Amino acid sequence: MPVDFSGVVPELMLAVDRAAGTPLGQQVQEALRTAIRTGRLRSGERLPSTRQLADQLGVSRGLVVSTYEQLLAEGYLVSAVGSGTRVADRVTGDAHPRAAGAGAPPADPGPRPLIDFGYGVPDLRAFPARDWLWALSDAMSALPTAALGDGATEGDDHLRDVLAGYHRRVRAGCADPADTVVVGGFRQGLTFVLGALVAHGIDRIGLEDPGPRYHDRIARRAGLRVSAVPVDSQGVRVDDLHASGARAVLLTPAHHCPTGAVLSPSRRHQLVEWAHRVDGVILEDDYDAEFRYDRQPVGSLQGLAPSHVVALGSVSKTLAPALRIGWVLTPPRFRDAVLAEKALSCRGVPQLDQAALARLIETGRFDRHLRKVRDSYRRRRDALVTAVAEHMAGASITGLDAGHHALLRLPADVDESRVVARAAAAGVAVRGVGDYRVTPDDDGPRRPLPPALVLGFGNVTVSEIRRGVSVLGRLSDPVPAPVPV
Ligand SMILES: Cc1ncc(COP(=O)(O)O)c(C=O)c1O
Incomplete structure (x- = not known):
């Protein structure tokens, strides 16, 4: 047009x-x-x-x-x-x-799924568009002309103040604006922090296995070797981390990606002890921390050991990935190296958006939004539990305390990838936990993972959840036993 x-x-x-x-x-x-x-x-x-x-x-x-x-x-x-x-x-x-071929647009991915249980997407329809517009316009009207030039590498001073305050208030962390760096989302912050670790002589990182997709590739690209550290129902296994010889570890303690486990208090203490013993660094991906349903929120690990934890936050799960704003709270010793990485890779995060985010948080509009979506995620989570009980007798669902994804454990004789493929053909998009395996640089044996599906329920409605789970229930029949010859 x-x-x-x-x-x-x-x-x-x-x-x-x-x-x-x-x-x-x-x-x-x-x-x-x-x-x-x-x-x-x-x-x-x-x-x-x-x-x-x-x-x-x-x-x-x-x-x-x-x-x-x-x-x-x-x-x-x-x-x-x-x-x-x-x-x-x-x-x-x-x-x-x-x-045709190289450089051509990717092949037509086919029809869009009717129901998308994609991991990690918040409710995009709930984005507080009116508040965001207000914040942008309020920020623009107060923006000094000089702020239209390049901003400081560390980000907007006022937003750093507001973010440090938010981390202290909501995440019980121990944040100082001086050590807060605004970045273009978690992943960008992660690349800066990994570069800073390499600059400090750290050459190996432990990654949760299973864990967020691509982190092994991102870490290798930054120059680190990767160890796969198993995760169980209490979170990462600290004895395995210790055995790996890594001096850094990247964790999702508030709600493990993808199993949904919450790092237990004893593991938290073991981790802090590990960090003190080996002068280790814990990279805390604090995503999903705002969405806790049945229990008290668990504070940020960073508050327990501020000199050994780099906390990384983002508004991708709380507001929308499109905003591309995140933050890094770093121990002072890594600050300069993080800033050097940032300065060499970009000129910063859009200034007006930074000012708008500060407005959104400091006026309470952000908290109001969180309260609203927390309720709707809780309803979706409850619908998921009910639908699984109704349609998938042999399956169990875990990781429901927080966030907007859960792990649907399939009966042991079900072939995970077959269910995923059949679901896609039926218009239901979902990933198996096998997609979240880490590829380590050492070739020690990796424990096999029982079949499971990772279900994101942030951006699907209650009725889509019911329909989607009933489709998955129909498709999750056991693999037929081989016929004896
Ligand atoms: C485990 C995990 N942490 C954090 C994020 C947020 O990343 P970003 O802020 O770059 O969107 C994501 C996004 O999906 C994620 O999967």
Whole structure:
């Protein structure tokens, strides 16, 4: 659909060559035809007004008027009262046709799933759009002109203050604004922190296995070797971490990804002890921490050992991934290295969005949003439990204390990948826990994982949950035993 310029004149780069023997009118016509044929100007795009193009090229307005008339007559252009002169439909070419194969867009992924139990997506329909617009506009009206330049590497001072306060107030952490760095979401923060660890001579990191997807690749890319550390119902196994020889570990203590286990108090203490003993660093991915249902929220690990824990937060799960804002609370000794990583990789997080997020949090609108979505996630979680009890007799569901995903453990004789494939064919998107395995750099034996599905319930409605689980129930029949020959 053509963009409405609301009377604003678009720019167009065209040039004429006065030294060439060709008349100027002919040159302008040919330049426009070529721009349209090669796709530089696309169907529906608006041309500058005749007056503006004449000024730009230093030619008479009459010359541009007759050029436009000629191209209108040839069918290259169309014009209508009120919408100016535009490129006609279906006359543009493509200057750079995509070759098949490399560089081509990915193959059509097929129809979108009807019900998507994708992990980690919050309720996008609940995004507090009105509050966000208010915060943006309030922030813009107070933004000093200087703030339109590049901001400080560590991020907006006021937002860092507000985030440190939030971490202390809501996560019982021990945060100092001076050691808070604003980043473009958790993953970006993680790459900066991993780079900082390498700069400090740390060469191996333990990752929860199973654990968040891609973290093994991200860690290797930063120059670290990876150990896979098993997770059980109490969270990461600290004795295995110790045995791995790693001096850093990345954890999801508030709600393990993907099993949903909450790191138990005894494991927390063991971890802190481990960190003191080996001068280790715990990277705390504090995602999902805001959504606790049946018990008191568990405070951030960072509060227990601020000099050994780097806490990473993000609004991707609480507001929306599209905002791309997160933060790193680092022990002072890693601060400069984190900032150096950030300075070399980007010029920062959009300044206006930072100011808007500060407004959202400090005025209580963020907390109000959390209360609202927490209730709706609780209802979805309860619907999931009921649906599983009704449709999947042999399965059990765990990891329900917090967050918006849970682990559906299938009967041992069910083939996880077969269920995933059959569910996809039936319009239900879900991943097996096998997709969350870590690929370590040492090739010690890895425990097999019993079949299970990771069900995100943040962005599906109660009725979608009921329908989706009934489909999964129908498809989760045991793999037939081989017929003896
Ligand atoms: C385990 C985990 N932590 C944190 C995040 C948030 O990452 P980001 O802030 O880069 O969106 C995600 C996103 O899905 C995640 O899976």
